[in-house]
Amino acid sequence: MNEFEQMYREVILDHYKNPRGHGVLEGADAEAEGQNPLCGDEVSIYVAFADDGETIEEVKFFGRGCAISQAATSMLTEMVQGRTATEVASLDKDELLDEIGIPLTPVRLKCAMLGLTTLKVALHKAKGTPLPRGLAGFDELELT
Amino acid sequence: MAVTTGTTLDARTLRADFPIFEQLIHDKPLAYLDSANSSQKPRQVIDAMSEFYETSYANVHRAVHVLGERATAGLEGAREKVRALLNAPDVREIVFVRNATEALNLVAYSWGGNNLGPGDAVVVTELEHHSNFVPWQYIAKRQGADFVMVPLDENNELDLSGLDQIARDFNVKVVATNLVSNALGTIHDLGPLTRWAHEQGAIFVCDAAQAAPHMRVDVQALDCDFLAISGHKMCGPSGIGALWGRASLLQAMEPFLLGGHMINSVRYEKTTWGELPHKFEAGTSPIVEAYGLGCAVDYIEAAGLDAIEAHEHELVAYALGRLSEIPGITLYGPPADRRAGVVSFNLADIHPHDVAQILDRQGVAIRAGHHCCQPLMHKLGVAATNRASFYLYTLPEEIDQLADGLYTVRKVFA
Numbered sequence: 083m084n085e086f087e088q089m090y091r092e093v094i095l096d097h098y099k100n101p102r103g104h105g106v107l108e109g110a111d112a113e114a115e116g117q118n119p120l121c122g123d124e125v126s127i128y129v130a131f132a133d134d135g136e137t138i139e140e141v142k143f144f145g146r147g148c149a150i151s152q153a154a155t156s157m158l159t160e161m162v163q164g165r166t167a168t169e170v171a172s173l174d175k176d177e178l179l180d181e182i183g184i185p186l187t188p189v190r191l192k193c194a195m196l197g198l199t200t201l202k203v204a205l206h207k208a209k210g211t212p213l214p215r216g217l218a219g220f221d222e223l224e225l226t
Numbered sequence: 227m228a229v230t231t232g233t234t235l236d237a238r239t240l241r242a243d244f245p246i247f248e249q250l251i252h253d254k255p256l257a258y259l260d261s262a263n264s265s266q267k268p269r270q271v272i273d274a275m276s277e278f279y280e281t282s283y284a285n286v287h288r289a290v291h292v293l294g295e296r297a298t299a300g301l302e303g304a305r306e307k308v309r310a311l312l313n314a315p316d317v318r319e320i321v322f323v324r325n326a327t328e329a330l331n332l333v334a335y336s337w338g339g340n341n342l343g344p345g346d347a348v349v350v351t352e353l354e355h356h357s358n359f360v361p362w363q364y365i366a367k368r369q370g371a372d373f374v375m376v377p378l379d380e381n382n383e384l385d386l387s388g389l390d391q392i393a394r395d396f397n398v399k400v401v402a403t404n405l406v407s408n409a410l411g412t413i414h415d416l417g418p419l420t421r422w423a424h425e426q427g428a429i430f431v432c433d434a435a436q437a438a439p440h441m442r443v444d445v446q447a448l449d450c451d452f453l454a455i456s457g458h459k460m461c462g463p464s465g466i467g468a469l470w471g472r473a474s475l476l477q478a479m480e481p482f483l484l485g486g487h488m489i490n491s492v493r494y495e496k497t498t499w500g501e502l503p504h505k506f507e508a509g510t511s512p513i514v515e516a517y518g519l520g521c522a523v524d525y526i527e528a529a530g531l532d533a534i535e536a537h538e539h540e541l542v543a544y545a546l547g548r549l550s551e552i553p554g555i556t557l558y559g560p561p562a563d564r565r566a567g568v569v570s571f572n573l574a575d576i577h578p579h580d581v582a583q584i585l586d587r588q589g590v591a592i593r594a595g596h597h598c599c600q601p602l603m604h605k606l607g608v609a610a611t612n613r614a615s616f617y618l619y620t621l622p623e624e625i626d627q628l629a630d631g632l633y634t635v636r637k638v639f640a
Binding site: 085086089090095120121122123124146147148149150189190193 | 580583584610
């Protein structure tokens with residue numbers, strides 16, 4: 083199985099099979115839905131802020147899709163907990179890619195970025211800040 | 227190449243014509259099971275196109291020099307080959323386009339855009355490729371016409387039981403469907419639908435992009451009014467396809483794209499269009515691509531379309547047998563004798579992208595996605611499927627490689 087570990091590390095399969103933060107958050111402070119039309123991946127993300135209205139207290143997601151998209155979103159929920167909305171809204175994608183830790187082809191990169199993109203859209207919407215160029219549509223996202 | 231006759235085909239010999247197989251993929255032999263997406267190209271086509279560039283290239287139809295004559299002969303020779311392939315009555319009815327999608331858009335815009343209006347309806351099926359669905363949906367809406375979908379039954383076959391009701395409710399002007407489904411491989415018996423369309427006074431538009439590579443397609447036997455093919459799915463280059471249309475319909479139509487070669491005369495007051503087929507071929511043609519398509523037609527005719535079809539039925543039967551042994555597999559589509567070389571499936575709840583990625587590592591190339599058939603995916607209740615597809619160069623051991631690969635996928639996701 084070694085040759086496949088490079089593609090699907092145990093930790094990815096674990097997040098895929100046992101996603102963290104899976105579910106719906108009723109009355110969320112921020113939420114958004116994202117889709118990857120190439121493969122039909124879908125993810126909805128819900129965020130609850132702490133009393134300061136800025137710190138991310140809880141993130142949940144719900145969706146269906148490939149192992150990469152679902153595991154990456156699961157990892158993301160752990161990664162952003164306790165950080166500020168402002169910080170996460172401009173999170174460097176490499177931080178998530180480092181966590182995923184496997185080489186991704188351009189097509190799979192889109193899968194991996196689905197959750198992060200959707201989370202950023204949710205945060206910008208909640209804060210009323212303009213969406214950065216490229217976030218308006220997932221297709222237009224520059225993933226180089 | 228090996229010239230075969232009758233209904234037998236020596237795939238092993240034909241395969242040697244395809245240079246793509248002379249390499250390893252991830253250190254494994256290549257099992258290319260994605261021919262319905264795009265076929266590979268034989269050396270005969272690749273070399274002929276190179277030689278054309280080296281010896282005969284110039285612009286067509288307007289040069290008086292010898293290269294212009296050679297190039298024009300190459301292009302027009304290819305048109306005649308496509309005419310013969312489709313048994314079209316008249317070579318002027320063959321319009322070169324980029325692909326079947328462009329052919330279908332041409333008909334939707336030029337015919338639909340001038341003949342559809344409020345109260346009229348376009349009828350498509352739930353099993354269409356987006357290319358024969360979206361242009362009609364769009365043009366119907368733009369013209370204020372209705373857009374009606376023939377549904378699939380529980381076996382994913384066309385359910386024609388509602389046609390009488392459609393005829394009562396709508397003034398049907400266009401019926402558009404595929405001859406072979408790219409997603410399920412279903413070979414349709416279009417006779418009843420064609421007759422019904424003509425009883426309504428509608429035109430019948432046939433998307434043969436997935437049929438022409440795999441079986442004999444005869445526009446007169448089909449009794450259709452327009453038919454679209456793509457060169458890249460039938461051993462030809464990308465960027466070239468053909469539209470066949472009845473001369474009387476094409477003559478009455480407005481052009482689609484304007485300028486360049488499609489012109490007869492231009493004055494400030496008025497411009498007139500060229501004769502068929504040039505009226506629909508604006509700008510410099512994909513000359514060498516058209517020539518390459520002609521070479522591809524020669525190639526598949528020499529292999530024998532009946533033999534190709536029989537070979538694919540055998541491969542599908544073998545594949546359905548091998549794949550059905552795999553625990554957790556769901557197979558979609560009709561029995562082997564009624565499908566072209568396409569097998570769509572899902573493996574438990576493993577996403578097709580994950581399946582395809584692990585297969586790729588084992589040298590197996592398949593398509594994973596919605597196959598440009600989202601209405602069908604919706605009907606199947608899935609986001610995507612895996613699709614293995616075959617052609618004249620496909621060998622049974624490639625299907626074994628696929629089956630072995632799927633067991634590995636199961637292990638990774640166990």
